[in-house]
Amino acid sequence: MSTHLSRRQFSKWAAIAGASAVVGFDPRNRSWVTVAQAQTHAFREIPKLDGELLLDEESRRAIATDQGNMFHRVPAAVLRPGSVQDIVAMVRYANQHKLKVAIRGNGHSRYGQTQAEAGVVLDLRSLNAVRVRTPRSADAQPGAFWSVVADATLPKGLTPRLFPGTCLKLITVGGTLNAGGIGLMTPHYGALVDNVTDLDVVTGDGRLVTCSPEHESELFEMVLAGQGQCGVIVRAGLPLMPAPTHVVHLELTYNDLDAYLADQLRLARDGRFDGQRGQMLRDQSGTWRFVIEVGKFFTPPDEPNIRALEADLRFASAAPLLRMTYRDYLFKLETRGGVPGPGRPCPIITMWIPASATRRYLDNVLSLSPEASGLTPFQGVEQFGCYPLNSRRFTRPLFKVPSEEQAFAIWLFRSVKPGDEAALSALLASNRELLAKMTAAGGKRYAPYSMVISPAEWQEHYGPQLWRRFSEAKRKYDPNHVLSPEPDIFGAAVRP
Numbered sequence: 001m002s003t004h005l006s007r008r009q010f011s012k013w014a015a016i017a018g019a020s021a022v023v024g025f026d027p028r029n030r031s032w033v034t035v036a037q038a039q040t041h042a043f044r045e046i047p048k049l050d051g052e053l054l055l056d057e058e059s060r061r062a063i064a065t066d067q068g069n070m071f072h073r074v075p076a077a078v079l080r081p082g083s084v085q086d087i088v089a090m091v092r093y094a095n096q097h098k099l100k101v102a103i104r105g106n107g108h109s110r111y112g113q114t115q116a117e118a119g120v121v122l123d124l125r126s127l128n129a130v131r132v133r134t135p136r137s138a139d140a141q142p143g144a145f146w147s148v149v150a151d152a153t154l155p156k157g158l159t160p161r162l163f164p165g166t167c168l169k170l171i172t173v174g175g176t177l178n179a180g181g182i183g184l185m186t187p188h189y190g191a192l193v194d195n196v197t198d199l200d201v202v203t204g205d206g207r208l209v210t211c212s213p214e215h216e217s218e219l220f221e222m223v224l225a226g227q228g229q230c231g232v233i234v235r236a237g238l239p240l241m242p243a244p245t246h247v248v249h250l251e252l253t254y255n256d257l258d259a260y261l262a263d264q265l266r267l268a269r270d271g272r273f274d275g276q277r278g279q280m281l282r283d284q285s286g287t288w289r290f291v292i293e294v295g296k297f298f299t300p301p302d303e304p305n306i307r308a309l310e311a312d313l314r315f316a317s318a319a320p321l322l323r324m325t326y327r328d329y330l331f332k333l334e335t336r337g338g339v340p341g342p343g344r345p346c347p348i349i350t351m352w353i354p355a356s357a358t359r360r361y362l363d364n365v366l367s368l369s370p371e372a373s374g375l376t377p378f379q380g381v382e383q384f385g386c387y388p389l390n391s392r393r394f395t396r397p398l399f400k401v402p403s404e405e406q407a408f409a410i411w412l413f414r415s416v417k418p419g420d421e422a423a424l425s426a427l428l429a430s431n432r433e434l435l436a437k438m439t440a441a442g443g444k445r446y447a448p449y450s451m452v453i454s455p456a457e458w459q460e461h462y463g464p465q466l467w468r469r470f471s472e473a474k475r476k477y478d479p480n481h482v483l484s485p486e487p488d489i490f491g492a493a494v495r496p
């Protein structure tokens, strides 16, 4: 019910919170109401919160962008929740007043997925605790960076099966579980979403539900890699195992692309190493070299015989072996992963290509030299990630991978100078062409780096059956279409 502040209430509120503090929302004018305005404006009181609801321009503008620097949507408010109950209360309030709610980890997605024009952004970095529950499981809140998961588990001699491959201090548990998440141990364990035991989720209609493969399994499956469409993950159960103490790290360089791809696939298939990733690098003369980095876990003094493990591989040269702790290994790639300069638009694209199509597909990428295409540095591709995947390890329906047994993850870190609109258009056009060729080759896109695409293209991505299932889940768990206006996966199909 709408209300006004009486003169007495006004004095009390102004003394406690200040005249500019917000007391509610005016659904008729679709605006927030401050203490100062509340004597004359009718408003619906905001729920009592343990955290902060920020309405000042600076806080709203600060969160109106993401790492892509291409979309800027200013929300009406930013919630820094102090508890899970705050999220329940705000999602219910948004349902009552037709407010859109965007969910944000650290905003490392690139295409505006964490933004809501005139809506509320849940800035989940304030919920960031990690607790080891038993030697076999930990609970992580969504805003915890993966480095915090490492800090909570490694000193106890425990580890999740999988961490993201790079930048543990920059990406959050909630953000990666809504994207999918791959890492160095992916050939063994699949994606991060394959390594979750149970979740607490606040659904789009404001219910707090615990779900797992056994209980409320539909919600579990429609939230993991679900791009924030059906619910807000507020706790994730991560399975733990004993942590290795040390790692031998080996870097192998190839000049022959066919030998490189074949060895990548062989290593991923036979699993002789524990960690594996790849990179392709072009030097100033335009020559490409192809690198595989592998890690083998061990407990001193029992060091593995690396020479025997590499004997049948066809690399051209090998860097000296590095021995390091498991922790240093996880954090070794902290600065990699394409963190752009300040304000640089960076339309990264990432895709999974079926192994049999990769060699041909890569011709499209390796020929993208700046000189050949008239692009300036970084719009072409000087360095990109190339990880092998074993498709059967990916078990979550919304994390789509090619149907072939093996595939490659291709990460293109592309960016342009701030303000160079022509260069950005050229880059986006080039991305679209690469993605169209990827689809034609039977590939799949990685959600946070998949460009802005239409509901029809999302339908093609998921396939008609899964898209229908996902649409039904959206209707069931977020009936008022409150959560995550971006990406627009369903279009008019599910709008109330």
Ligand SMILES: Cc1cc2nc3c(=O)[nH]c(=O)nc-3n(C[C@H](O)[C@H](O)[C@H](O)COP(=O)(O)OP(=O)(O)OC[C@H]3O[C@@H](n4cnc5c(N)ncnc54)[C@H](O)[C@@H]3O)c2cc1C
Pocket (backbone or CB within 6 Å): 067, 102, 103, 104, 105, 106, 107, 108, 109, 113, 114, 124, 142, 164, 165, 166, 167, 170, 171, 172, 173, 174, 175, 176, 178, 179, 180, 181, 182, 183, 227, 228, 229, 231, 232, 233, 234, 336, 337, 338, 339, 448, 484, 486
């Ligand atoms: C430097 C760098 C390194 C990276 N390394 C890897 C890597 O090794 N492996 C890998 O797979 N990916 C990697 N990524 C990609 C990463 O998975 C995505 O950027 C992802 O978006 C996570 O970032 P974030 O935590 O900032 O989440 P955000 O970008 O804030 O959110 C990602 C998506 O999840 C939604 N969301 C966030 N939290 C929740 C929640 N609690 N409940 C429901 N929905 C939520 C958001 O609305 C958004 O759609 C990397 C990215 C960068 C920038």
